Amino acid sequence: MPLAIDVGQRVLVYNPSHGWTTAYFVRAQQANDNKLQILTCRLSNCHHKPTSQDHYRYPPERVALNDNINDNVNVGTRVLCMPSGDADTSRYIDKPLRGIIAEQPSSNNNQRYLIFADNDAPFYLRSNAIRLLLEPLSNYLSKVDLGTRQYIENYVLTYPKRRLVDISVKDHINIELNGQWIDAIVSKVDASLMRVFMPILNKHEWLYRGSLRLQPLFNSLSTYEPPCKRFASDKQIIVNDNKCHFLLMPLNHGWKRQIRNDLGTIVYASPCGQMFTDGERLHTYLYQINSSLTIRQFTFDMNCRVTQKFLSPNTAYVNLEDYALGKEKVPLMLVNEIDSSLPKPFEYIAERIPLTSDIIIDQNNIHGCTCTDGCLDTTKCACWQKTYDAIIKSHYYEDLIHSLKELFRQSIDEDDDRHDHTDDMRLFLYDALARRNFGYKHGRLLEKIHSGMSKKNNKWYC
Numbered sequence: 001m002p003l004a005i006d007v008g009q010r011v012l013v014y015n016p017s018h019g020w021t022t023a024y025f026v027r028a029q030q031a032n033d034n035k036l037q038i039l040t041c042r043l044s045n046c047h048h049k050p051t052s053q054d055h056y057r058y059p060p061e062r063v064a065l066n067d068n069i070n071d072n073v074n075v076g077t078r079v080l081c082m083p084s085g086d087a088d089t090s091r092y093i094d095k096p097l098r099g100i101i102a103e104q105p106s107s108n109n110n111q112r113y114l115i116f117a118d119n120d121a122p123f124y125l126r127s128n129a130i131r132l133l134l135e136p137l138s139n140y141l142s143k144v145d146l147g148t149r150q151y152i153e154n155y156v157l158t159y160p161k162r163r164l165v166d167i168s169v170k171d172h173i174n175i176e177l178n179g180q181w182i183d184a185i186v187s188k189v190d191a192s193l194m195r196v197f198m199p200i201l202n203k204h205e206w207l208y209r210g211s212l213r214l215q216p217l218f219n220s221l222s223t224y225e226p227p228c229k230r231f232a233s234d235k236q237i238i239v240n241d242n243k244c245h246f247l248l249m250p251l252n253h254g255w256k257r258q259i260r261n262d263l264g265t266i267v268y269a270s271p272c273g274q275m276f277t278d279g280e281r282l283h284t285y286l287y288q289i290n291s292s293l294t295i296r297q298f299t300f301d302m303n304c305r306v307t308q309k310f311l312s313p314n315t316a317y318v319n320l321e322d323y324a325l326g327k328e329k330v331p332l333m334l335v336n337e338i339d340s341s342l343p344k345p346f347e348y349i350a351e352r353i354p355l356t357s358d359i360i361i362d363q364n365n366i367h368g369c370t371c372t373d374g375c376l377d378t379t380k381c382a383c384w385q386k387t388y389d390a391i392i393k394s395h396y397y398e399d400l401i402h403s404l405k406e407l408f409r410q411s412i413d414e415d416d417d418r419h420d421h422t423d424d425m426r427l428f429l430y431d432a433l434a435r436r437n438f439g440y441k442h443g444r445l446l447e448k449i450h451s452g453m454s455k456k457n458n459k460w461y462c
Contacts, residue, residue, distance in 0.1 A: 005065065005134070012080065012096075012131060013038075014062040020080070020096045022066060026055055038063045038134060061098070061135040069130050073113070076137050076156035077101045081115055084129035093123065098133065100140075100152065102208075103159075109191035116152075121206040122193060147258035147267050164192060164209040165217050174215035175207065176265055179279035179300025180441050181215055200437060200447060212277060213265055245330050247306040249297045257306060266300040279442040287373050295374065296443030324348050378439070379430040386454035387439050388430050394451035404432050 005011070005025050013023045028038055038058045064080040073079070081097045102122065103114030112124040137156070141149045155162075167173060167186055174181045175196060184196035187204060195206050212218045244252065251257060254271035268276045276282040283295040299306065318336035322328075327350040336342070369375065369382040378384040391397050408428045412421055433439075437446050439453060 010066040011038075012064045012066050013056070013058050020064075023056075025063075059135075060139060061133060063134045064131040065134070066131065069127050069132055073101050073104070073127075073130075073132070075101050075104060075159045076152070078133040078135045078137055078140055079113075079115065080131040080133050081117070081123075081125055082129045082131060084125060093125070093129075100137065102155070103192060112191075114192055116208075122208045123206060124190065124193065145258045162192075162210050163217060163220075165194075165214050167194060167209070176213040176215070176218070176278050176300075177201075178302070178444070179266065179277075179282070179298070180437060180444075180446065181278060181280060182437060183435070218277065245306070246297050247299055247304070250293055251307070253293060259302065266302060268298060283374060283376065283442055287376065294443070298442075299444075318342060324350065378434045379427060383454045384434075384439065385430065387449065387452075388433050390451040390453075391433060391438060391449065392429055396450040401429065404429055407432075 005028075007025060007027065009025045011023055011025050012020050014020050025038070038060060061078075069079070078098070078100055081093060081099060083093050083095060097115075097117045097120055099115045099117040099120075101113055102116045103109060105111040105113060105127070109124060112126050113130060114122060115125055115130075116122050137152075141152060144152075165173070167189065169186050169189060171186045173184055173186060173196065175184045175198070176182075177198070182198060182200055184198045186194055187197045188195040189209075192209050193206055194209050195204055197204050207213060210217065250268070256269040258267040258269065265277050268282060270276070270285075274285065276285065277300070279295060279298070279300060282298060285291075286293055286295060316335050316337050317340040318334065320334040322331035323334040324332040325348065327348055334343075369384075371381050375381040375384060392401050405425065408421075408425050412424070439445070439449060
């Protein structure tokens with residue numbers, strides 16, 4: 001066992017239905033798969049006898065000592081963080097969180113521990129709200145993806161040597177969010193942490209100043225790329241015509257998708273070893289290698305599990321793999337856990353059927369862009385220009401457009417009547433709207449557009 005513990009010692013155990021509760025330790029034993037199991041009993045019915053029926057087995061990651069830690073806990077130690085009302089915490093914690101020690105107390109951080117939470121933002125916490133987990137770091141690393149494991153192992157080995165972004169309050173910085181670089185404003189700096197405000201989402205978030213989600217640090221560590229190697233094969237390629245979800249297509253082509261909880265981002269690894277953490281660079285890469293894959297088949301959303309299948313917790317009376325009977329590009333699953341009834345019979349169609357009252361569209365008046373690069377430069381795309389023009393003319397964005405026009409006027413000499421700045425202003429507005437992620441970004445709509453969007457037609461090459 002990684003920690004010394006006595007029989008009868010008070011511990012905290014985790015049960016999915018009751019959360020973290022107090023118990024007494026009885027003994028430790030090996031399970032059939034040679035994994036350490038902790039045998040405990042409930043506080044209200046503790047007999048300290050191995051034969052008691054009130055004993056329950058818990059894995060080490062679900063058991064923590066119910067004692068305060070001291071100020072000498074090593075970096076990399078697995079801990080349980082308890083809710084604390086301490087004003088010196090970097091943020092409020094409303095429930096117990098598991099994580100690892102990432103920084104020891106010092107005068108630089110006001111004598112607090114930095115915690116890298118398993119599935120949450122990093123935060124500072126004092127020792128009186130931290131409990132030691134019986135789980136060793138090696139056990140935790142065996143359950144995470146390769147990218148997270150390598151990052152944590154390197155962090156622990158090289159600590160206290162770290163690369164942190166030097167930044168101040170009110171500074172602007174680009175941060176990564178679901179594969180996109182968005183503008184953020186630093187609202188607070190707390191030792192190795194920083195709180196940023198994202199205007200496009202109107203929300204705050206705490207980030208570690210050494211995170212690769214910060215563009216300055218990401219750029220400094222991404223200047224070197226390993227050379228690509230093409231592995232030729234003499235075997236005949238077997239074409240699989242089975243339908244699968246479009247987000248699984250990259251994985252079927254040899255790509256790997258890693259969930260980096262430590263960095264709060266997704267990492268895509270190409271078959272030749274290239275690593276991507278943002279959609280902009282990935283989009284350019286796919287275009288440069290003339291890949292059959294598109295950026296829409298990749299997602300940097302941390303909440304999306306592309307390989308996870310739906311498993312019904314209850315017995316399903318109806319479980320149809322494809323209700324659309326092959327008419328959709330991906331199977332349309334139908335599940336009924338209540339009874340064996342089905343929807344009322346109807347003819348499923350995947351294409352639009354015109355009615356007599358439909359508006360007749362003159363195909364000669366339909367326009368589209370001529371982009372062949374996936375519209376990497378949206379300011380030169382005819383489809384995007386129509387969307388931007390609608391935003392500029394919309395009353396909903398009147399204040400935004402007015403402020404952007406004022407910025408443009410401040411950057412030019414308006415007394416010079418020899419030059420017409422109309423086209424320059426229009427391009428300036430296009431560029432400003434593109435930087436604010438208006439419209440679709442790599443196939444995803446980050447924010448709704450109240451003025452409408454120019455959508456796909458048969459002359460659309462985006």
